Amino acid sequence: MRAGAATLLVLADGRFPAGGHAHSSGAEAAVKAGRIRDAASLHRFCAGRLHTAGLTAAALAAAAAAGTDPLALDEAADARTSSPALRRTARRLGRQMMRAARATWPGPGLDALAAARPKGAHQPVVLGLAARSAGLTPLDAAHAAAYENVSGPATAVVRLLGLDPFDATAVLARLAPDMEEVARRAEEAARGPVEDLPAASAPLLEITAEQHAAWPVRLFAS
Amino acid sequence: MHLDHSTTYPERHSASAVRADGSRRALRVGLGGPVGSGKTATVAALCRALRDRLSLAVVTNDIYTREDAAFLLREAVLPPERITAVETGACPHTAIRDDISANLEAVEDLEDEVGPLDLVLVESGGDNLTATFSKGLVDEQIFVIDVAGGDDIPRKGGPGVSTADLLIVNKTDLAPFVGSDLEGMARDARQQRGELPVSFQSLRGEPGVEPVADWVRARLADWTGAADAPRPEPERAAAHAGHQA
Numbered sequence: 001m002r003a004g005a006a007t008l009l010v011l012a013d014g015r016f017p018a019g020g021h022a023h024s025s026g027a028e029a030a031v032k033a034g035r036i037r038d039a040a041s042l043h044r045f046c047a048g049r050l051h052t053a054g055l056t057a058a059a060l061a062a063a064a065a066a067g068t069d070p071l072a073l074d075e076a077a078d079a080r081t082s083s084p085a086l087r088r089t090a091r092r093l094g095r096q097m098m099r100a101a102r103a104t105w106p107g108p109g110l111d112a113l114a115a116a117r118p119k120g121a122h123q124p125v126v127l128g129l130a131a132r133s134a135g136l137t138p139l140d141a142a143h144a145a146a147y148e149n150v151s152g153p154a155t156a157v158v159r160l161l162g163l164d165p166f167d168a169t170a171v172l173a174r175l176a177p178d179m180e181e182v183a184r185r186a187e188e189a190a191r192g193p194v195e196d197l198p199a200a201s202a203p204l205l206e207i208t209a210e211q212h213a214a215w216p217v218r219l220f221a222s
Numbered sequence: 223m224h225l226d227h228s229t230t231y232p233e234r235h236s237a238s239a240v241r242a243d244g245s246r247r248a249l250r251v252g253l254g255g256p257v258g259s260g261k262t263a264t265v266a267a268l269c270r271a272l273r274d275r276l277s278l279a280v281v282t283n284d285i286y287t288r289e290d291a292a293f294l295l296r297e298a299v300l301p302p303e304r305i306t307a308v309e310t311g312a313c314p315h316t317a318i319r320d321d322i323s324a325n326l327e328a329v330e331d332l333e334d335e336v337g338p339l340d341l342v343l344v345e346s347g348g349d350n351l352t353a354t355f356s357k358g359l360v361d362e363q364i365f366v367i368d369v370a371g372g373d374d375i376p377r378k379g380g381p382g383v384s385t386a387d388l389l390i391v392n393k394t395d396l397a398p399f400v401g402s403d404l405e406g407m408a409r410d411a412r413q414q415r416g417e418l419p420v421s422f423q424s425l426r427g428e429p430g431v432e433p434v435a436d437w438v439r440a441r442l443a444d445w446t447g448a449a450d451a452p453r454p455e456p457e458r459a460a461a462h463a464g465h466q467a
Binding site: 216220 | 285286288308309310311312313316317320321322323324326327
């Protein structure tokens with residue numbers, strides 16, 4: 001049965017218990033380096049993230065939701081993530097997403113991937129499969145992936161900088177057309193072969209993720 | 223949409239009492255409470271008191287460092303492979319209550335890697351008086367406050383003080399120096415907690431952590447007593463061998 005907007009809201013809710021709250025998606029390193037210091041710089045960070053790592057994640061999620069072999073997508077995600085720290089984070093969050101998804105929308109597709117990757121598949125792949133199990137479309141999955149790609153750092157920056165939460169949420173609202181565009185492109189790409197999926201990445205995010213993973217004191221896990 | 227039953231499947235995501243192979247999993251005890259009340263010191267003392275007879279592991283939830291895990295490692299209360307630190311993204315209460323997935327994974331990984339375990343202690347990051355553990359994560363919870371944090375804390379109540387399975391009022395040796403009224407604290411605690419137990423503790427002298435260790439042993443006896451079949455002795459002995467380090 002085809003699920004509707006309410007189901008997508010449940011999946012995309014920042015309170016969906018899949019571990020995201022402990023991660024800043026690179027925002028903590030960017031705050032420390034002075035690259036994020038106010039709403040305008042948060043907007044630039046989120047826009048950059050959305051059109052690079054966000055597009056790649058949204059396409060992986062859309063492809064998984066469309067029924068593409070999740071193990072092939074997991075491999076494709078590995079190939080698209082050059083930082084070992086980010087691969088570890090993606091698998092850890094994938095495992096946490098899997099637990100929440102199997103409790104909320106159980107299904108054989110999720111069970112099979114959980115059995116094949118007990119320590120976690122890449123999070124966007126699991127997110128896409130969760131969307132499929134919930135009866136959502138590939139475009140829905142791409143929207144959820146695009147949204148969480150920017151909502152995570154925005155929430156983290158509220159905690160890190162004491163940034164006005166209204167300003168942070170306004171940044172997200174202004175990014176909505178970008179999210180729509182990224183989701184549309186991701187869904188379109190997901191109709192093609194796995195090797196042609198977007199492979200956009202942000203080198204600075206990869207470099208700072210490696211540095212952040214070695215910090216002795218930090219607020220966020222990534 | 224595929225939805226199977228109205229009840230979720232605890233074995234897939236939460237604190238199911240049995241392992242995948244049907245045996246009863248370790249008892250999970252949470253320790254929460256304000257910053258500096260002595261949670262880590264109590265965990266360390268419990269490990270020393272219980273490690274010779276039980277197969278133990280600890281999960282810590284630090285706020286922004288891995289200090290607590292580092293302390294337990296430095297004190298060598300357990301071999302390092304039995305201690306796991308969970309990072310909480312500046313929200314320790316979220317990690318033990320609203321989104322318990324990282325903690326559940328830490329507990330399950332410990333069972334897989336160093337198990338079978340009898341007991342897992344899950345220590346929360348220091349937080350406020352409203353922080354409690356999800357029942358999806360722990361079976362029993364201990365709330366630790368101390369006499370120096372203000373003797374009005376039991377009167378103020380809150381979910382931790384009022385509902386924890388055991389309330390520890392720690393650092394009683396400091397009471398004369400900070401002017402805390404222990405009898406008043408006991409009276410207020412009784413008012414808030416009814417029949418639920420309260421333990422006044424000082425780790426600086428005898429009997430130290432022993433009354434709390436007894437409480438944990440009793441909960442464990444209840445837990446294992448409810449199991450269909452106790453674990454055979456040889457397997458237990460093997461599980462203990464790792465503790466002598």
